[in-house]
Amino acid sequence: MSDLLTHVLSMYVLSTLAVWQIDWFNRRYVGITMLGAVIPDAAKGLLLTGPEFVVFGIRGSWYALQTIGSAVAFIFAGVLLFQADERPAIVGGLSLGVVTHMFLDLLVIRTDGTAPAYLYPLTWARLPSGDIYLSSDIWPSLIIIGITSIIWYVDRR
Template sequence: MAELLSHVLIAYALATAASWHYEWLTKRWVAIAMIGALLPDINRIGLFVTDATLESALGVPFDLNAVHTLGGVVLLAVVGAMVVDTHHRRTFGVLLAGALSHLLVDGLKVYADGAAGAWLYPLTWYRHPTPSLYVSADPAVLAVAGLAALLVWLRDRTRPKPETDQ
Protein backbone atom coordinates (compact mmCIF):
# COMPACT_ATOMS: atom_id res chain seq x y z
CA MET A 1 0.00 0.00 0.00
CA ALA A 2 2.91 2.35 0.64
CA GLU A 3 3.93 2.10 -3.00
CA LEU A 4 0.43 2.99 -4.18
CA LEU A 5 0.31 6.01 -1.88
CA SER A 6 3.77 7.02 -3.11
CA HIS A 7 2.54 7.05 -6.71
CA VAL A 8 -0.46 9.20 -5.76
CA LEU A 9 1.76 11.66 -3.86
CA ILE A 10 4.22 11.89 -6.74
CA ALA A 11 1.38 12.57 -9.18
CA TYR A 12 0.06 15.25 -6.82
CA ALA A 13 3.44 16.93 -6.61
CA LEU A 14 4.03 16.86 -10.36
CA ALA A 15 0.51 18.01 -11.30
CA THR A 16 0.47 20.77 -8.69
CA ALA A 17 3.84 22.05 -9.87
CA ALA A 18 2.57 21.95 -13.46
CA SER A 19 -0.51 23.92 -12.37
CA TRP A 20 1.75 26.86 -11.57
CA HIS A 21 2.44 27.16 -15.32
CA TYR A 22 -0.91 26.14 -16.79
CA GLU A 23 -3.93 28.15 -15.70
CA TRP A 24 -6.43 25.48 -16.75
CA LEU A 25 -4.78 22.89 -14.48
CA THR A 26 -6.97 23.47 -11.42
CA LYS A 27 -7.28 21.33 -8.30
CA ARG A 28 -9.92 19.26 -10.10
CA TRP A 29 -7.42 18.28 -12.76
CA VAL A 30 -4.72 17.61 -10.17
CA ALA A 31 -7.11 15.13 -8.55
CA ILE A 32 -7.71 13.48 -11.93
CA ALA A 33 -3.94 13.12 -12.41
CA MET A 34 -3.79 11.44 -9.01
CA ILE A 35 -6.51 9.01 -10.14
CA GLY A 36 -4.45 8.39 -13.28
CA ALA A 37 -1.52 7.36 -11.09
CA LEU A 38 -3.71 4.55 -9.76
CA LEU A 39 -4.54 3.10 -13.20
CA PRO A 40 -1.51 0.81 -13.65
CA ASP A 41 -2.16 -0.88 -10.32
CA ILE A 42 -5.65 -1.97 -11.35
CA ASN A 43 -3.87 -5.22 -12.13
CA ARG A 44 -3.98 -5.81 -8.35
CA ILE A 45 -7.59 -6.91 -8.85
CA GLY A 46 -5.92 -10.20 -9.72
CA LEU A 47 -5.45 -10.74 -5.99
CA PHE A 48 -9.21 -11.22 -5.73
CA VAL A 49 -10.33 -12.35 -9.20
CA THR A 50 -8.51 -14.84 -11.40
CA ASP A 51 -7.81 -14.26 -15.07
CA ALA A 52 -9.93 -17.34 -15.83
CA THR A 53 -12.93 -15.73 -14.13
CA LEU A 54 -12.48 -12.58 -16.19
CA GLU A 55 -12.05 -14.62 -19.36
CA SER A 56 -15.31 -16.47 -18.76
CA ALA A 57 -17.15 -13.22 -17.93
CA LEU A 58 -15.79 -11.32 -20.94
CA GLY A 59 -15.63 -14.21 -23.38
CA VAL A 60 -12.10 -13.33 -24.52
CA PRO A 61 -8.60 -14.21 -23.27
CA PHE A 62 -7.59 -11.73 -20.59
CA ASP A 63 -4.46 -11.03 -18.53
CA LEU A 64 -4.56 -8.36 -15.84
CA ASN A 65 -0.80 -7.80 -16.03
CA ALA A 66 -1.33 -6.11 -19.39
CA VAL A 67 -2.91 -3.20 -17.52
CA HIS A 68 0.50 -2.30 -16.07
CA THR A 69 1.83 -1.35 -19.52
CA LEU A 70 1.69 1.70 -21.76
CA GLY A 71 -1.03 0.11 -23.88
CA GLY A 72 -3.05 -0.82 -20.81
CA VAL A 73 -3.00 2.66 -19.31
CA VAL A 74 -3.85 4.24 -22.66
CA LEU A 75 -6.95 2.04 -22.87
CA LEU A 76 -7.92 2.81 -19.27
CA ALA A 77 -7.42 6.55 -19.87
CA VAL A 78 -9.69 6.32 -22.93
CA VAL A 79 -12.36 4.62 -20.83
CA GLY A 80 -11.93 7.24 -18.11
CA ALA A 81 -12.22 10.05 -20.64
CA MET A 82 -15.44 8.60 -22.00
CA VAL A 83 -17.22 8.65 -18.64
CA VAL A 84 -16.94 12.41 -18.09
CA ASP A 85 -19.49 14.89 -19.42
CA THR A 86 -17.09 17.35 -21.02
CA HIS A 87 -13.37 17.86 -21.68
CA HIS A 88 -12.78 14.32 -22.95
CA ARG A 89 -9.39 15.05 -24.50
CA ARG A 90 -8.14 16.94 -21.46
CA THR A 91 -9.33 14.16 -19.16
CA PHE A 92 -7.56 11.60 -21.31
CA GLY A 93 -4.33 13.59 -21.24
CA VAL A 94 -4.37 14.21 -17.50
CA LEU A 95 -5.24 10.59 -16.68
CA LEU A 96 -2.49 9.41 -19.01
CA ALA A 97 0.03 11.83 -17.47
CA GLY A 98 -0.72 10.47 -14.00
CA ALA A 99 -0.41 6.90 -15.24
CA LEU A 100 2.86 7.65 -17.05
CA SER A 101 4.32 9.11 -13.86
CA HIS A 102 3.50 5.78 -12.21
CA LEU A 103 5.10 3.74 -14.99
CA LEU A 104 8.21 5.93 -15.09
CA VAL A 105 8.75 5.69 -11.34
CA ASP A 106 8.24 1.92 -11.51
CA GLY A 107 10.89 1.77 -14.23
CA LEU A 108 13.47 2.90 -11.66
CA LYS A 109 12.90 0.28 -8.97
CA VAL A 110 14.86 -2.87 -8.24
CA TYR A 111 13.99 -6.01 -10.18
CA ALA A 112 15.59 -9.38 -9.44
CA ASP A 113 16.96 -9.80 -12.97
CA GLY A 114 18.09 -6.16 -13.30
CA ALA A 115 15.60 -5.33 -16.06
CA ALA A 116 12.35 -3.42 -15.66
CA GLY A 117 9.05 -4.89 -16.78
CA ALA A 118 7.92 -4.66 -20.41
CA TRP A 119 5.97 -1.49 -19.62
CA LEU A 120 6.45 -0.08 -23.11
CA TYR A 121 4.17 -2.73 -24.63
CA PRO A 122 2.63 -2.53 -27.31
CA LEU A 123 5.46 -0.41 -28.72
CA THR A 124 8.11 -2.95 -27.79
CA TRP A 125 8.71 -5.94 -25.55
CA TYR A 126 12.10 -4.50 -24.61
CA ARG A 127 12.89 -4.59 -20.90
CA HIS A 128 15.36 -1.81 -20.23
CA PRO A 129 18.02 -2.14 -17.55
CA THR A 130 16.84 -0.50 -14.38
CA PRO A 131 19.03 1.77 -12.25
CA SER A 132 17.69 -0.11 -9.19
CA LEU A 133 17.15 3.07 -7.19
CA TYR A 134 14.65 1.67 -4.70
CA VAL A 135 12.75 -1.36 -3.49
CA SER A 136 9.01 -0.87 -3.70
CA ALA A 137 8.46 -2.02 -0.10
CA ASP A 138 11.02 0.44 1.31
CA PRO A 139 9.28 2.94 3.64
CA ALA A 140 11.89 5.56 2.70
CA VAL A 141 10.22 5.83 -0.72
CA LEU A 142 6.96 6.84 0.92
CA ALA A 143 8.82 9.28 3.17
CA VAL A 144 10.53 10.96 0.20
CA ALA A 145 7.30 11.11 -1.81
CA GLY A 146 5.43 12.47 1.21
CA LEU A 147 8.10 15.10 1.85
CA ALA A 148 8.06 16.16 -1.81
CA ALA A 149 4.26 16.42 -1.77
CA LEU A 150 4.37 18.40 1.48
CA LEU A 151 6.93 20.84 0.09
CA VAL A 152 4.90 21.33 -3.08
CA TRP A 153 1.73 21.79 -1.01
CA LEU A 154 3.43 24.41 1.17
CA ARG A 155 4.81 26.22 -1.87
CA ASP A 156 1.40 26.13 -3.53
CA ARG A 157 -0.21 27.68 -0.44
CA THR A 158 2.34 30.48 -0.12
CA ARG A 159 2.94 31.42 -3.73
CA PRO A 160 1.33 34.63 -4.96
CA LYS A 161 -1.79 34.00 -6.99
CA PRO A 162 -2.05 35.65 -10.41
CA GLU A 163 -4.28 38.68 -10.49
CA THR A 164 -7.40 38.42 -12.59
CA ASP A 165 -8.91 41.38 -14.43
CA GLN A 166 -12.54 41.91 -13.51
Protein backbone atom coordinates in the same frame (compact mmCIF):
# COMPACT_ATOMS: atom_id res chain seq x y z
CA MET B 1 1.14 -0.12 -0.45
CA SER B 2 3.93 2.39 0.02
CA ASP B 3 4.53 2.11 -3.72
CA LEU B 4 0.96 3.19 -4.52
CA LEU B 5 1.18 6.06 -2.02
CA THR B 6 4.41 7.22 -3.65
CA HIS B 7 2.80 7.23 -7.10
CA VAL B 8 -0.27 9.17 -5.98
CA LEU B 9 1.64 11.76 -3.95
CA SER B 10 4.19 12.22 -6.74
CA MET B 11 1.34 13.16 -9.04
CA TYR B 12 -0.07 15.54 -6.43
CA VAL B 13 3.27 17.34 -6.35
CA LEU B 14 3.76 17.42 -10.14
CA SER B 15 0.19 18.46 -10.93
CA THR B 16 0.16 21.15 -8.24
CA LEU B 17 3.34 22.56 -9.75
CA ALA B 18 1.62 22.39 -13.15
CA VAL B 19 -1.33 24.38 -11.76
CA TRP B 20 1.10 27.11 -10.73
CA GLN B 21 2.74 27.30 -14.18
CA ILE B 22 0.17 26.29 -16.84
CA ASP B 23 -2.82 28.59 -17.31
CA TRP B 24 -5.30 26.06 -18.72
CA PHE B 25 -4.36 23.36 -16.18
CA ASN B 26 -6.47 24.24 -13.17
CA ARG B 27 -6.90 22.72 -9.74
CA ARG B 28 -9.75 20.45 -10.87
CA TYR B 29 -7.26 18.30 -12.75
CA VAL B 30 -5.01 17.51 -9.79
CA GLY B 31 -7.23 14.63 -8.71
CA ILE B 32 -7.42 13.37 -12.29
CA THR B 33 -3.63 13.11 -12.53
CA MET B 34 -3.58 11.29 -9.20
CA LEU B 35 -6.17 8.85 -10.56
CA GLY B 36 -3.99 8.36 -13.65
CA ALA B 37 -1.14 7.32 -11.36
CA VAL B 38 -3.30 4.49 -10.05
CA ILE B 39 -4.32 3.05 -13.45
CA PRO B 40 -1.28 0.75 -13.92
CA ASP B 41 -1.84 -0.67 -10.45
CA ALA B 42 -5.13 -2.19 -11.60
CA ALA B 43 -2.86 -5.20 -12.06
CA LYS B 44 -2.85 -5.58 -8.28
CA GLY B 45 -6.08 -7.50 -8.78
CA LEU B 46 -3.80 -10.51 -8.97
CA LEU B 47 -3.56 -10.34 -5.19
CA LEU B 48 -7.24 -11.33 -5.06
CA THR B 49 -7.52 -13.90 -7.83
CA GLY B 50 -4.02 -15.01 -8.73
CA PRO B 51 -2.14 -14.06 -11.89
CA GLU B 52 -5.05 -14.85 -14.21
CA PHE B 53 -8.75 -14.00 -14.34
CA VAL B 54 -11.69 -15.15 -16.44
CA VAL B 55 -14.35 -12.83 -17.88
CA PHE B 56 -17.14 -14.25 -20.04
CA GLY B 57 -15.11 -17.44 -20.43
CA ILE B 58 -12.06 -15.57 -21.71
CA ARG B 59 -8.86 -16.02 -19.74
CA GLY B 60 -6.73 -12.93 -19.14
CA SER B 61 -3.64 -11.91 -17.19
CA TRP B 62 -3.53 -9.11 -14.66
CA TYR B 63 0.01 -8.33 -15.81
CA ALA B 64 -1.39 -7.11 -19.13
CA LEU B 65 -2.92 -4.18 -17.26
CA GLN B 66 0.56 -2.81 -16.53
CA THR B 67 1.18 -1.88 -20.15
CA ILE B 68 0.85 1.31 -22.16
CA GLY B 69 -1.79 -0.38 -24.32
CA SER B 70 -4.15 -1.14 -21.46
CA ALA B 71 -3.50 2.28 -19.89
CA VAL B 72 -4.55 3.94 -23.15
CA ALA B 73 -7.72 1.82 -23.15
CA PHE B 74 -8.48 2.87 -19.55
CA ILE B 75 -7.84 6.52 -20.39
CA PHE B 76 -10.08 6.54 -23.46
CA ALA B 77 -12.84 4.72 -21.59
CA GLY B 78 -12.56 7.09 -18.62
CA VAL B 79 -12.50 10.26 -20.70
CA LEU B 80 -15.99 9.45 -21.99
CA LEU B 81 -17.30 10.31 -18.51
CA PHE B 82 -16.45 14.00 -19.04
CA GLN B 83 -17.80 16.80 -21.19
CA ALA B 84 -16.23 17.17 -24.63
CA ASP B 85 -14.58 20.52 -23.86
CA GLU B 86 -12.71 19.04 -20.87
CA ARG B 87 -11.56 15.85 -22.56
CA PRO B 88 -8.17 17.10 -23.81
CA ALA B 89 -7.18 18.16 -20.28
CA ILE B 90 -8.50 14.89 -18.82
CA VAL B 91 -6.54 12.82 -21.34
CA GLY B 92 -3.44 14.89 -20.57
CA GLY B 93 -3.87 14.54 -16.81
CA LEU B 94 -4.52 10.80 -16.88
CA SER B 95 -1.64 10.28 -19.32
CA LEU B 96 0.73 12.27 -17.13
CA GLY B 97 -0.25 10.08 -14.18
CA VAL B 98 0.29 6.85 -16.13
CA VAL B 99 3.64 7.92 -17.59
CA THR B 100 4.93 9.09 -14.22
CA HIS B 101 3.81 5.84 -12.60
CA MET B 102 5.59 3.76 -15.23
CA PHE B 103 8.73 5.89 -14.99
CA LEU B 104 8.85 5.38 -11.23
CA ASP B 105 8.26 1.64 -11.74
CA LEU B 106 11.31 1.54 -14.01
CA LEU B 107 13.38 2.45 -10.93
CA VAL B 108 12.25 -0.59 -8.92
CA ILE B 109 14.82 -3.30 -8.16
CA ARG B 110 14.09 -6.39 -10.27
CA THR B 111 15.73 -9.77 -9.86
CA ASP B 112 16.55 -10.08 -13.56
CA GLY B 113 17.51 -6.41 -13.98
CA THR B 114 14.74 -5.67 -16.49
CA ALA B 115 11.34 -4.11 -16.11
CA PRO B 116 8.20 -5.78 -17.46
CA ALA B 117 7.19 -5.09 -21.07
CA TYR B 118 5.47 -1.78 -20.21
CA LEU B 119 5.60 -0.59 -23.82
CA TYR B 120 3.38 -3.37 -25.19
CA PRO B 121 1.70 -3.25 -27.80
CA LEU B 122 4.37 -0.97 -29.28
CA THR B 123 7.13 -3.45 -28.50
CA TRP B 124 7.83 -6.46 -26.30
CA ALA B 125 11.18 -4.93 -25.31
CA ARG B 126 11.95 -5.06 -21.63
CA LEU B 127 13.77 -1.94 -20.53
CA PRO B 128 16.56 -2.16 -17.95
CA SER B 129 15.38 -1.40 -14.44
CA GLY B 130 16.96 1.37 -12.42
CA ASP B 131 17.44 -0.86 -9.37
CA ILE B 132 17.06 2.03 -6.94
CA TYR B 133 14.35 0.82 -4.55
CA LEU B 134 12.06 -2.11 -3.79
CA SER B 135 8.36 -1.53 -4.28
CA SER B 136 7.92 -2.44 -0.60
CA ASP B 137 10.51 0.11 0.64
CA ILE B 138 9.11 2.83 2.88
CA TRP B 139 11.80 5.49 2.28
CA PRO B 140 10.45 6.68 -1.12
CA SER B 141 7.09 7.28 0.54
CA LEU B 142 8.69 9.15 3.42
CA ILE B 143 10.56 11.42 1.00
CA ILE B 144 7.47 12.17 -1.09
CA ILE B 145 5.37 12.75 2.05
CA GLY B 146 7.88 15.43 3.09
CA ILE B 147 7.90 17.04 -0.36
CA THR B 148 4.10 16.85 -0.56
CA SER B 149 3.77 18.53 2.82
CA ILE B 150 5.93 21.43 1.67
CA ILE B 151 4.04 21.80 -1.64
CA TRP B 152 0.68 21.59 0.16
CA TYR B 153 1.74 24.24 2.69
CA VAL B 154 3.07 26.62 0.01
CA ASP B 155 0.00 26.03 -2.14
CA ARG B 156 -2.33 26.99 0.71
CA ARG B 157 -0.51 30.28 1.30
